[in-house]
């Protein structure tokens with residue numbers, strides 16, 4: 001059962017921490033250094049990476065952490081500047097683009113926006129995948 005949505009509203013989620021508490025940008029950036037990639041609960045509760053850019057601001061996209069091979073959550077490996085799946089060794093570069101199989105596809109993108117109240121909003125990415133120049137393979 002899917003709850004009805006207003007036409008054109010689309011789905012979105014407020015980023016939540018592991019305890020299910022809503023995050024704010026200020027709170028998040030107070031504990032996350034430039035270059036950090038850390039997991040929050042995003043769309044449909046999926047583990048989603050928020051990225052802090054080198055200038056200390058939040059990146060405008062997030063990455064769904066679910067491996068496109070068989071669905072393990074893929075950890076960020078800072079030493080290698082890649083996401084490396086522990087299950088069967090797939091690798092994704094720092095934008096989530098797949099660079100080594102068996103994963104067939106890049107990590108799914110989401111938009112990340114900061115609301116007027118400072119909340120972190122995660123919304124579906126429906127546009128061209130900037131890493132591949134192709135339409136999203138994921139459900140938008």
Ligand code: FES
Pocket residue numbers: 067068069070071072085086087088089090101102103
């Ligand atoms: Fe990630 Fe198989 S589930 S490589």
